[in-house]
Structure formats: C-alpha cells, structure tokens
Amino acid sequence: MWFVSVLLPLLRLYVCGIRVLWYQLFHRSFTLPVLPNQRGRVAIVTGGTRGMGLETAKQLVRLGMHVIIAGNETEEGLSAAQKMNDDRGEGQAEFVFLDLTSLKSVRHFADSFKRRGLPLHVLVNNAGTMLVPERQTEDGLEFHLCLNYLGHFLLTNLLLDLLKTSGRQGRCARVVNMSSATHYAGEVHLDDLNRRTCYSSHGAYSQSKLALVLFTYRLQELLTAGGFAVTANAVDPGMVDTALYDNLWTLAQVLKKPVAKVLFRTPAEGASVSVYAAVASDLEAVGGVYLYNGQKTQSSELSYDQDLQTQLWTKSWELVGLHQT
Template sequence: MAKWTSARIPDQKGRTAVVTGANSGLGFQTARELARHGAHVVMTARDRNRGTAAVERLLAEQPRASVELRLLDLSDLDSVTAFAQKILDDGLPVDVLVNNAGVMWPPHRLTPQGYELQFATNHLGHFALTGLLLGHLEKSAAQGRDARVVTVSSVEHRGGTIFFDDLHGERGYAPRAYYSQSKLANTLFGLELDRRLRATGSTVTSVLAHPGYASTNLQSSGPTGFLRFFFSKLANPLMAQRVEKGAWNQLYAATAPGVQGGQFIGPDGFGEYRGHPAVVQPDKAAQDLDVARQLWSVSEQLTQVRYPSH
C-alpha cells in the first residue's frame, strides 16, 4: 500500500475542527488541509493581526473554505476559559480538537497565573481546553461523528522529566529541559486521557502525534542568540523536512480511518525525524502510570479544570 500523505484525507464535510496555533507552521498546514477536505475549521491565534493574515492567506488559496478566526492565548488560563465558553455559548459542535500550539526554548518567563511559559502553553492550556470542550466532543461521539483529541508532542519528549519539585523553573531553569518537560507532559496527558475515556465508556478518541524535525518558526521564535542562528541558518535548511510533511502526522491522527485511542503517530524514518506517518512508541517515561496520575492531579489543581471521574 502506498504510504500515507494528506491526499488521502477522507471527506471532512460536516465536521468541525478546532486547531490551536493555526496562524503559522504546523497549525496553519493542519487547518489548510482540513479545510481543503471540507471541514469547518476554527483557527486560533494569540494575535488578531497574525490570525487574520493567516485566514486571508488560506481563503486566497481556497475561496470556498469554511474557516473562522478565534483568539486564544494558551499561556493565559483566563483566555482559555473565555475561548471555550464562547464555543459553548455559540453551540458550535467540536468533532476534532488539535492541540497544536506551542513555544520552544524561550528565556525564563512566567504566565499571568505564575506558571512557567512552556509548561503553561504547551501542556496546561491544552489540558484545560480539552477538559472544557470535552462535553462537546462527547456529544459528537454520541452522534457517531468520530470525535478525536489530537495532542501534538515532540521527539523532545524522550529523555524529559516532570520537575514536580520545581515545575516552573524558579529554582533553576534550562530552556531545553523545560521544553522536554512540557512535551513529556503532552504525551503523559494524551495517554492518560485515553485511559480515562476508556474507563468511562467514552467513544472520544485521544491520540498523540509528533512532526519529527519539521522546519517551522517554532525554532526561530523561541530560542535566542546563537540557538536562533543555529536553527534558522544551519539545522533547519540542512536537516528538517518541510512543514507540509511534518503536519501529515497530526492530520493522520485527526482523520485516518482506524486510528485507535492511545496511539502515537510520528514519521517512519530514521530517528522519527522524517518520513510518512506511522504508529511509533512513546518513551518509557511517558508510560509511567504513577507519574501520569500525579501530573493529572497537579494539572487539575493548577488549571482548576476538573474532568469527570472514573
């Protein structure tokens, strides 16, 4: 069988997808392909001007696409709550939630709630958003609409640690280590969500994806100094695959028939850096049930978002 590409996305007419961080990179490419195949796509962005420019770019390519922009800052839990409430108030169905937005390797910074920026944006914001929209996803699943939550992780989750004694890097901060923490948290969350959904008899699917090494502005917008030069001028041009291919993995997770809850989709090439979508194995640390449960409890406390118990 030919390897999977976005050309094999099934018809998405009648489905609504929410894609976080959709104004650029993997998020924009995900929104573009979902819209191309008929979905109504809610594109989220932190900045109105950048978000509007992304919507206009997509509509210039696909004049008949059904897309809309809604502002969402995953680093600010008040913004997450307001965004989710507006979705609920508007009665907008949610069939697919793609937890894509992220930041990578910035200098140490705390969010409005006092949380480390990478952990807050990459994990806590998506943890809260998923919990707040879960009821809508359950309604879609109950109507047989194949509801899915796709959480985007990274090869950088491998070797990561959850610093439960210093989650926010206030006693010691290393940009890469805290990025790996956030991506391990994504993976622990996606797997634990799958277990909890199964335990409650839900038919919502929680699946993980990572893009391998894809050339996006993530590497240039977060790192500073030499690291920004290294990625933009050396590593990305020489080693990274195009963003279109990197997005295949989360598009596969969001749309391919037969995807199972708890699966992790990543590139099939060497080191999972490049290639076509395939089921890959998460790091052993991401399969630690005790760590997953502890992270879940801490995440509920920090976000004040409670999931249904099982």
C-alpha cells in the first residue's frame, strides 16, 4: 500500500522530469512569432506576481492589453504592476488580491471583477504550487487540488458568462490552463480527491495537473456544443527555473541547482507558450489542445477519457459549491 500510494507517484514524477530535461537538452525553447496587437482587450493572469505569471503579464501588457494580475502577494503584486506601467507600454497593469486556496476569496474576486463592467478576453490560469507537505485549505480541500485546480475551476466557471459575451467569431475569448508534464504520471481518484487515505505530495501534484487537462477538454466540449466564441487550451511550459521547486527535498535541491543553470528554461521562456496560447493568430478558434514548446502535443491517454472528464467535472462542481442547471 505504501509503495503504491507514496513511492510509485514519486518515481513516476521524477521519471517525467528526467524525460523533460532530456528533451530540453536537445531542443531550444519555443520562440514566439509576431503577435497581433491586443489594444482594448482585457486579461486576468493568476499567480502573476512572480515567475512565469509575471512574465506572461509583462508580455500581454506590451501587446496593449489591460492585465489584471491576480495573486495573494499584495506588496509584490503592486510593485510588479507599477513597474509594468512605468515601462510605458501600450497596455496597463493592475494588481487585485486573489487567494486561490480560499473559495470565498475566489467568489469575491469574480464578483468584484464582474461589477466593474469590463469585458474579459483572456483568462490565464497560471498560479500553482508543488510538493507541499500534507495540508488542507480553510474549505477542507487538499492544498494542491485547491490551488492548482479547484480554485481555477471555480474562477473559470464564475467568469464563463463574461468570457462568452466578450468573445466573438473571428476573435474568440480564450482560457489558458497551465498544466505540466507531470500530468502524464497523474491519476485521478474520484473517491479520494483530497488524498486522505495515504498522502503523497508527488501524487497530489500530478493529480492536480492531470485534473487541469481533463477540465480543459471537458470545458472545450461544452463550449463547442453551445456554439460559444471561447476556446480552452492546456499548456506545458517544460521545466522552468522558478520558485515552484522550493519544496524539493534537500538532496534534490542541491542536485537541481547546477542542472537548472544548464537545462531549465527561464521564466520568460516558460511563459512564451502561455502567451502564445493567449493571443497567437494561428490559434484563433482552436481549442481543446495540449501545447508543449509551442506545438500541439498528445497529452496522457487518461486525459482523453470522456467518462472521467465528465465525472471529474460533476465532482468538482460539488466540491466548490456550484449548482448545475
């Protein structure tokens, strides 16, 4: 039981990491093409105060967007927004507090945003955490599950009507979900999403990233069936040198430092795939794909299980307190 629940997820995750590093050893980071001006369009980027979220927000502001940086680090967020605005790009940035580990905070953020009367053209669900010791949120949810997946699931659904009214044929609104290669090692235990039976931080993280891909595909299926001008895609930035790895074991931290200097992507390189998914012309009206290094890639076999997609969607609605109609 311990091997299956704890050691096996750890081994799977590190095997995924080795495969990604092997790829990055021989392949350059994706280079963004010329992107269309985004003046007059509005984006929300979660986790936009640092790392890839910060770089994503910067690039979108440079393209002329009004970018709301959503995060729980107020001082960092205000400073980041000020620096972007001082650069005198065509767009503008602002920081708004959002704690994705609190369903109450997510609801407050969404309600406050909708009251402003702004459109919403791009939602980048970027915020995430990895390998946190066993911990529950104020709502009794496993930490990885809530921060990486359920908080974004709730946020997206609360803002979905606004995305639908903001998109139009020829210029769709877009949802971008930040997944990871670790989703290939993930399993979704619908009867124990909070992983209370036998906790593994590696398994919890992989599960949350697989859940994001399953969510992406189910969301796109519903959007297509409804004929809405909104697309949803999952992106994989590769292994990027950010604070995401701060919870690695001490030995892994030591080994990671020299490797990261040579093989890891920079935050700007990692952000390129989310920026591409958010605004690139050649992805107009393209949804339900998994993007790795700028290319459409097959995600895990499990992620295409439509029954699992539907069951996870229903379970997630229950966990975040939404009511399906």
